[in-house]
Amino acid sequence: MHPADELARIRQEIATLKAREKALREEFLDGRAPLRSNAHEVRIVNKTRRVFCRDRLPLHVRADPALWRDSPMTQVRVVPAAGLAEAADGG
Template sequence: MHLKTPADELADIRAEIARLRKREAELRAAYLGNPELPKIGRWHKVELKTLRQRVFEPRLLPEEIRLDPAYMREKVTRVLRTSRVPVQAVDGAELPLPRPTPRARLFAGLSLH
């Protein structure tokens, strides 16, 4: 088993979540598009319910109200992004940067399993 840094683990988790969301969308489309698809499995069942609710549409308000600062508030969001690490060239071949040593387990008190 390879020791993963928190950054690598976060990127891997996000990739797995993206894969699962894609598969969920495929299955959802299949169920919505084919009413004959079996809805009872070995351990779970699928139910399709139609819900209706009233939704407030601020874009329908007059512009002088929508743009009035008295009706606005500031929202602060912190975004954590992941990206691939650049590679190093070694003897003309590109290799990934070296992985941290096992001592790198202590990332500001994070415990890695």
């Protein structure tokens, strides 16, 4: 398998697993699933965290370029190869 195809397949598997995790989480939170099995127990823990609300700062502070910096970022994207979609559609 080509590494690009493998990466695309892995990302699809991750998306499927995340969707299933979300569904199970909702079942536990709604009380539709038991919290204990023979091997594992789910514990629901409520916490709070402190969040900085930068939108409450005055606009002149938020707009000050001296308070911002650019941060380089690298993305690896997987997209269908050109021509493959057309060939599958008969075009």
